[in-house]
Each structure stands twice: as structure tokens, then as C-alpha cells.
Amino acid sequence: MQVGCQKALNFVTGENKFTFGDLLQCVPLIQTLDISKCYMKYLCAGGMPHKLPTSLVHLKELVLCVCLAEQNGISSALCIIRSSPVLETMRFLMYDNEKLPVQQTATNFLDLEGYPDMKMDHLETLEIYDFSNLRLETEFVKLIMAKSPVLKKVLIELDDNVSVDEELKMLREMVLNPIPRASPSAKLTIVRPETS
Numbered sequence: 001m002q003v004g005c006q007k008a009l010n011f012v013t014g015e016n017k018f019t020f021g022d023l024l025q026c027v028p029l030i031q032t033l034d035i036s037k038c039y040m041k042y043l044c045a046g047g048m049p050h051k052l053p054t055s056l057v058h059l060k061e062l063v064l065c066v067c068l069a070e071q072n073g074i075s076s077a078l079c080i081i082r083s084s085p086v087l088e089t090m091r092f093l094m095y096d097n098e099k100l101p102v103q104q105t106a107t108n109f110l111d112l113e114g115y116p117d118m119k120m121d122h123l124e125t126l127e128i129y130d131f132s133n134l135r136l137e138t139e140f141v142k143l144i145m146a147k148s149p150v151l152k153k154v155l156i157e158l159d160d161n162v163s164v165d166e167e168l169k170m171l172r173e174m175v176l177n178p179i180p181r182a183s184p185s186a187k188l189t190i191v192r193p194e195t196s
Contacts (some may be wrong), residue, residue, distance in 0.1 A: 034064075052079060064077055094129065121149060145181050151182050171190070
């Protein structure tokens with residue numbers, strides 16, 4: 001963790017027992033929420049509720065640095081999504097996914113039937129960067145696409161560590177087992193990261 005990031009995290013944590021719900025109750029009119037990995041690790045420590053006590057009824061854009069190799073990371077992202085009924089754009093920057101061992105989660109943790117209350121009737125854009133092609137990442141994309149009836153654009157940029165062979169295997173799997181889509185016009189694009 002970078003020194004500046006650690007200082008910021010220490011400042012936020014302090015001696016308070018501040019929760020993510022407490023933070024969001026302070027900003028009920030927020031339209032864009034952008035949380036970096038430093039703060040996301042702190043806010044999702046110890047797990048998240050199923051849904052926030054206060055809905056984010058004005059939130060249209062969500063940008064999260066999240067680790068989907070950790071169940072707390074997935075739970076946190078889903079908690080925010082379920083609490084944000086008018087989201088139009090979601091961007092996720094994955095981190096540590098290729099470095100951490102994937103924690104054991106229930107095999108049905110991201111099953112579509114497990115989220116009957118999750119509706120993303122306004123979501124048009126989903127972007128995921130540094131996608132490592134982990135099973136939980138793929139299941140997360142499937143869940144979002146299945147719950148978003150007006151989705152237009154899904155962009156997945158692969159992590160540098162995903163080999164061409166892994167990419168071909170992923171694409172072959174998607175052809176054999178297509179991702180269910182609530183939106184017939186949703187366009188899924190998978191790209192490799194630009195090299196400088």
C-alpha cells in the first residue's frame with residue numbers, strides 16, 4: 001500500500017467506529033460515488049449489510065476499486081448497487097485479484113435467483129478494468145447483465161496477466177454458454193489493455 005494511501009486510510013479510520021452507512025447518510029443527494037481501493041478496503045472490512053439503511057436515490061454513476069477475490073469486496077459492491085435504484089453507469093477497477101487466493105464462497109453466492117430484489121432499470125453502461133477472468137468476476141458480470149434491461153454497453157478490459165490462451169478459452173466459454181442478457185441490445189466488448 002502506498003504511503004499516501006496509508007496516511008489517508010489512517011486519517012479516515014482514526015478512533016471512530018464510522019460505517020459505510022454512516023458516510024452515505026451524510027450525502028443523500030450524491031449523484032456520483034467514486035471510492036478508491038484504500039477507502040474501499042476500510043469501508044467493507046467486516047462485511048456489509050444486504051442493503052444500506054438509506055437508499056441512494058440520486059446516484060447515477062458508481063466508480064469502485066474492488067477486489068472480487070474477496071467476498072467482502074463483492075458484498076460491498078452488491079450492497080451499493082442494491083441501494084442505488086437509478087444507476088446509469090458503473091465502472092469497476094479490479095485490484096489484487098490475480099495476487100490473492102480466491103476465498104471460498106458458496107457456489108450459489110452469485111446465482112441470479114439469489115437476487116430477486118436487485119433491479120437495475122436505468123443502467124446503460126458497465127465497464128470493468130483489470131479483469132482477471134476469475135470465476136467470481138465472470139459470475140458478477142453475468143448477474144449485472146441479467147438484471148439490466150436497458151443496458152447498452154459492457155466493456156471488459158483484461159488484466160495484463162491474462163494470457164492470449166486464457167482469453168481464447170474465456171471467449172470460447174462465452175460462445176458455448178452465452179451470458180444471459182435482460183437487454184437484447186447490450187453489446188459486450190472484451191479488449192486487451194493498451195501497451196505504452
